[in-house]
Amino acid sequence: MRISRFLTLIFFCAYIPVSLSQQTHRIHGYVFSASDYIPIAGAVLTVDASAGKIATDEDGFFELFVRSDSVLLRCHAMGFSAWQGSLGLPLQNGINIHLQDTSQLLDEVVVSTGYESLPLERATGSFTKVNKERLNRATGTDVLGRLEGVTNSLTFDRRPSQPTMMVRGRSTIYAGQAPLIVLDNFPYYGDLDNINPNDVESVTVLKDAAAASIWGVKAGNGVIVITTKQGAGGGKPVLGFSANTTVTTEPDVFYTPAISSADFIDVERFLFGQGFYNNQENNNNRPPLSPVVELLIRQRDGLATQQQTDESIGLLAGRDIRSDFRDYLYEPAINQQYALNYRGGTDRFSYYVSAGYDRNRDFTDGKAERLTLRMDQVFSPRPNLKVRAGLTYTNNQSVVGRPSHLAITPGGTKSLYPYARLVDENGEALPIVKDYRLPFVQQAAESGLLDWMYRPLSDYRHTDISQSGRHLLADVGLDQVFLKDFTLQLKYRYEAGNDLNATLWGADSYYTRNIINRFTQVGSEGGLEHAVPMGGILNNVTGVLNAHSGRAQLSYHKLKGDHQVTALGGFETRQIRNQSNTLQVYGYDEDVLTTGAVDYVTNFPQYYNPNARARIPVGSGSTLFSERLDRFISAYANAAYTYQGRYTVSGSIRKDASNLFGVNSNQKGVPLWSTGVSWNVNKEAFYRAGWMPYLKLRATYGFNGNVDNSLSAYSTITYFNGNLHNQRYAALRSYPNPDLRWEKSRIINFGVDFASANRMVSGSLEYYVKRGTDLIGDAPIDPTVGIYSGLIRRNIAEMAGQGIDIELNGKWIDRYFGWETDLIFNYNTNKLTKYYTDATSGSRYLGSGIGIVPIEGQPLYNLMSYAWRGLDGSNGNPLGVVDGETSADYAAITRNTPLEGLIYHGPSLSPVFGSLLNKFSWKQLSISANVAFRFGHYFRRPSIAYGSLFNNWDGHADFAARWQRPGDEQRTSVPSMVYPLNNNRDQFYRYAEVLVERASSVRLQDVRISYDLTIGRHRYFPTIGLFLYARNLGVLWKATKTAIDPDYGLGIPAGRSLSMGLNMEF
């Protein structure tokens, strides 16, 4: 205060000499923030005539003297918009100047937690909001897929058999790892594919405890809140229409490096010479032998000459089944999507009505259709009462087309031999070896059985696999405001789904012929009797979902002076019932709807091996009826207090109980809670950084929960149909676990939100620390207690994680030509801090490099390997390390290598990931491109495994590069082929250091070109947007030199897709 007064004095003194001629007038007053009446210190006031300047003091007070009858007074302060006014002098009173907070002028972002909507500015928690524009950048039938690459902190994992989506990394080991999906107010239990993405207004990801802990025990994996479009009161009705078509290229079957036919045949010849096939040849089950082995057997038995055999085999050697896969199985997929909506309303009534239709054809000519109808209306009979009713109906149908190439197998664990053919020269479908030896199958046909051949390319025409579903979502809600500040909300949702998965194996399908043949009985006179009647086999699986969710919530909102309070509390109950039943009938005639009768009791001898007996399967699985009922009761409360718009304190608490645990465990549960603070620094008087008018700091602390549905507190048994005597029986399913409880995840979150002047650069930076306790993990237990695996699931593990989420948006140029950049940068890492790890046996911890491998002190996703010392120059044996010495003692390596003897490479899931989106626009045309990156992780590349090659016919192209003669060890690391098989040698090579690669990659995820055709803003002209969108455009850079795309692991990468479409609004 002293200094500013002193400065005033200096200014004042300086003016004295030039202000002698006119009378001196005093101008004084205060400068306030217009939004919260807080005095602004350091605001600068200038007077044009005199070029004088003065700054306000800490109380916002200013005082200056001018020698003029009128002045133009200007006032500006950092973080506030400028003010100016003409004043006639003298003034009778002081003046108060109110400056607008520029951050208040920013679009207010409102996020929804599913319980309330709150402005991001006042929130303490961590939210990521994806708005309509971002969501609609991508096309596609499902909503969540559109979040990829545009959502801060969300990891998408495209490797096979992995959970696809994680919020801030994995928070659990074995419990459910999917984030909770909330549709508007309630968790959604149906198939997410039932949601029409065109009905979605925005998606909010709740990341930290303060944001998510209101969801209690379901929030442990993060919460994704989908907010649908609603009617808008007041405006004119709007009719929207959109249509788009996407074409996706078929999977590249040549991506998987397969052994060549010539090499495969060489191996078969070699094994044949070793007598490897003798066992299978003489096996009473008549297991399938490949065509080459059959040819060799014929030659051996003198049924063919060597020359004939060599010629036949020579023909096979030149083939590659993958060309047939490419030519006859796959075609580009086409997705079409149409959506129509109409919305509008008045103060008292608003509505949103929509219809969506999707029509997809996949790579194998499978077809799917979806129709969604939605209606949502809110009416207010009185100003303090709102009633909402919503109804969404979805109908979907799909039919499976041709089999995928992985589904075409000779049966059992065998892969298709590489020289197979699907069609002959005339385009007729050819059979492949399936389930039994070819001579047996031929002989059976001669004996009067049905044709026993499997022709993959025509068989699917006789098999009808379809799915149809209807899903209904009904919402009613009531908001009653009373005593001015209170609102009572009652909400109820009913969700119902009916699904029918119907499979009709026609009379001509292989499946049906195989069953009829297997159960064919040879009578004493040699006559044939069919235990399974002729005709088709129909299998219907019906699933019924019924879920009720109800909520009663009281909220309080009060703004008075410097104080703003919002609070809510309520009770919630949910019940989810899933029922399913399976029906299988034989001898089904779809034309006249008749079925045949079968004997389910007799253990029939099988035609292929009369020593083997089987009962006619009652259904496809052992359980024909199932019913699951989950119930939850929860109580929750949440409150936030804001002082002067600057400081916010929030808290949230929730307690859940469910029927999973039994009453004792429910009572033991501790409520999950969170708290947080935030501080809008820019609103402080001392804040002067005008270049950054918005700066907010926040910190939160709290707990989320999670649960493993498959566990039980009690020792339980499961009932089954039919033991050896066809009596029902029960088997132990779980062992008593009275200490079963919710998993808990503690999250501490620090965040900074900022925006520069005019929002040229804005964004947020967050740092979080997670600590999971009571995590469900496998504790080792003596297998002697009666547990095969020697492992038992208990709440035993602890995990620590941390990470950084950065989001930066730059609007570098915003004129006719525009340039914007969005950068998302995420870092996430975790470590198991408590786990039962057996350090003496490292081999237990060598995973495929895709899934999780829990080891104390390491990330859940980790990659380790055996030390590699190259190949032995004399025999091509791979060399490892035993007790520090180079060794080829594979049993010792695979059994005795301790954990610390393994090489730790790093995580197998990228700790660093994100995307960089640039958008350029010129007038109505805009082009944007999104580049996604993942860094810092490793993967295990597949190579040849001789055990797999011999037994499963599953070869790898590395076979060609194997060690064959001394000197080869200089150029290759692929071990030589040995016989008899040495499993441990295969194991060692599979998990050796030499097969580990860096997985970092940068890819061009998509490019979008759009054109805004709007001619003018006239009310009769629609707004029309056209776009082209290309996705999966390829890898720009990757760390590995192999052809493998590490983001897809062993799967085939998604094909490139191109969409075009238009959006209109009238």
Place this chain on the structure above:
Amino acid sequence: MKYLTLSLATVFLLLSCENYLAVKPNKGLAVPEGLGDMQALLDATRVLNESRPSAHIIASDNLYIEDTDWNALFDMTSKNAYTWQRDVFNDFDTNDWTNAYAALLHANVIVDGINNVDRTAANAKDWDEVKGGALFHRAMIFYELAQLFAKPYDASSAATDLGIVLRLEPAIDQPSMRAPLQQTYKQIIDDLKAALPLLPMHADFATRPSKLAALGLLARTSLTMGDFGQALEYADQFLEANPELMDYNAKDASVANPFEQFNEEVIYHSTAFGWPGLSYPSAKVDTILYRSYAAGDLRRALFFREHASGGIEFRGSYNGARGLFTGIATDELYLIRAECLVRQGRWKEGMKVLDELLKMRYAQESFTGVDVDDLEEALGRVLEERRKELAFRGLRWTDIRRLSTDQRFAVAITRTVNGQTYQLPVVDGGYVFPIPLKVIESTGIRQNK
């Protein structure tokens, strides 16, 4: 008023929570508590009857594996059991040890849980049968484990020799310890004696234990212990109540499997775990065994099938299909009785018992009766018939072990695989299967040498 209603509703909701949340999530699940649940557990044939220890069948001398087949075998348990290695049960979590102890847990859950079910006049019969059945299963499991994982019974050292882990309660937090061999056999006998009065003479199904089954196992156990007097007593009791044998003359050798599942001789049904090395064509019948069936012996045709491609397949399982029968059948009791009589010096009586059995095994016209001159010859004959009649039932291993100390009948087995010769160890109890390493690591119990 509205708020009052709501508050009341809330209070009501909370009060009714316990019932609301007490419903079980999955209808297919149950907490085992009623007699019906116990009976259903006892009927879990998949667990209790169908995966019996069987690596010792590969290790014994009734089968051989050719080099090509041994080389082609993927399964280390079969390969290593065949050559009596130390690394046998370490590749799969499902093995002869874990299968047995998983079945034991079922039995113990019943033995423990049945005490919480009231025994009333109305349910007494079922209650007794369930409890007796669980005790029988427990004894059977212990007996089979002792044949693989403990030394042969020798009364002079049984008090100090290591037996198996005797878990008698379902609690999974109790540590496993190896009981002395004597206590192991005592437990088997005690469980069976406790089961005897509870079980009906015949069970409704052959997969359920019966009094006959308990008598049969008591006889088998006593024989294994060298207690011929007791064995004879139990065999007598058994055969007095149930002497019926099948006449093999009525069997048809032309069908795939001449014997039916649950046939007249099957008193208690169980089958061996299907190690790949157990079945044809990997496993071929020992040619000496095959040739030992004399002309007119119907078993040669009924038990075996000669393949043109070479090798003989065993197909005489009382399981009626694939899978070796390891249960208790009447024919075994004839052989126990015969042997015990001979061992007690009553060799002529013993040969009469043998005649009764063989009469049903030989073609009617060709059977003339067993003709031996002295006790030793009689003993040799009965042991030979034991091997021939009970081939591939899992009993040969025990016979090899108990005869190993008798110079007259000791069996020496050598095998040659890929040019390397292996000999079945005989000293100090001979070859005893090693306990899975996983168990040794987690319990610290003593490994077999």
